[in-house]
Amino acid sequence: MLDLIAQRRGTLGPAERRVADWVLEHPRRAARMRLAELAAASGSSEPTVIRFCRRFGLRGFRDFAPRMTEALSRPATYVHHHVQPDDAPVDAATKVVDASIQALFAIRAQVASMPVQAVVDALARARQIVFAGLGASGHVAADASHKFFRLGLPCTALTDSPSILQYAAIAEPGDVFLVTSHSGRWAELARAAATAGERGACTVALTEPGTPLADAARFLLPCHAPEDTNVYTPMSSRLAQLALLDALQVALALAMGDAAVDRLRRSKDALQRG
Template identity: 35%
Template sequence: MNVLEKIVTSVNNFSKSERKVADVILANPQTTIHSSIAALAKMADVSEPTVNRFCRRLDTKGFPDFKLHLAQSLANGTPYVNRHVEEEDGPEAYTAKIFESTMAALDTARQRVDINTVNRAVDVLTQAKKISFFGLGASASVAHDAQNKFFRFNVPVVCFDDIVMQRMSAINSAEGDVVVCISHTGRTKNLCDIAAIARENDATVIGITAYDSPLAKECTLVLSLDVPEDTDMYMPMASRVAQLVLIDILATGFTLRRGTKFRENLKKVKDSLRGSRFDKKDFNN
């Protein structure tokens, strides 16, 4: 059992002063591990030996050893939870909450993503004659990002956030072409149309969207990411981050499938940017 739980469960075996110590530790565990025994004693308004005895009661060798155990408990515990932002949150609170809920969302996505489908999607992408990324609204920037990545692979790749262009592009697609449709809800009518049109023209359609949505029904392959979203904010946040990570995964799978020699190309692409940048070394001096 980790020390924190142990404190909670054995709270009844504590003496009055020891309980004071327990309260202080439970209230600020993070502070505790960076405090000296003297500081903690003062916070709990008890003497130093009391703190020491408290540590021994929890089967640790002494105060420093207790801090070690506590540090480990903290590292294990509080794995990212999806805490919602609230009206009265200050900058510290909402910053932490957003980071944490994003991480929680990624954790969920990781568990839910179907590796098999990922692998098939990579298959399809590596064999594509042309790759198109379509998204609307918030998903448009995900599509742009995907384009930026796949463009480096020196394959024909397009990206449109204009439904007319998307439509034209979809109508012109042919066998061997891959169309990737991105939509969190999977209920965007226009995008469903695009997917249908692309399929009618023999393109393979990959959907990065919700499982069992109208869009999903139109796709050859569905990469679903059912991540929890804080709808109170009325903005897609975590879901879109998960989409981006999925794009990263597809891009990575693509480069791996293509082998080592191909990776050298990527380096060339990256190196080509050097002229547009300030030199790292020059700047450091």
């Protein structure tokens, strides 16, 4: 959380930046403060603080305090080790796994402030669920489709731009359109989400907060994972997305009750025979 604030500090306007600076300098105090207090202390106004919170994927200032206390009480033991060119294969491998663990910790800390309940409700009522993603995120989408399908829900995975845009154009109310992206910067994904949303579908973005895609979707599951810049593929963030979708599926299964659990058990038993 604090990392994220520090990182995105530069993209903020002057007033919001004052808030960011104050929070970064007095994180523990900020966690215990009221909205009006923080606004006064940082020399800005209440709506500015709220907008500041929203920019980081929070629903409002109500989620700020819990989120901060969680971030502050998180064990800081797992410091990120960058992979060095002269690392032995085993050491490099260990560091990569460490980075993944780190990413999951980050996700864990954020889960509490995500609109999980709202998304689960939408999924439970969905006429169909459409997962979309390009490149590596396409694999995430395919995996998710394969996973939610076992709950007995109509699922599809779309992994190329034409299909995604075509679907968005024919989306209907009752559909849930879940778009996955590491960077959130592909224009066509944001456009597809916007279109589907206008047509009445429930759009969910699984991506970095503050990006076009994140803004275009109705619900945002923020997925910010600190990547090792020496590694040129978004690995840990993809892992975080998968873990989050796993979590979503389990939450959905619980919400759907016995019928869903029964379907899962049956689909598992079907494999056991093989």
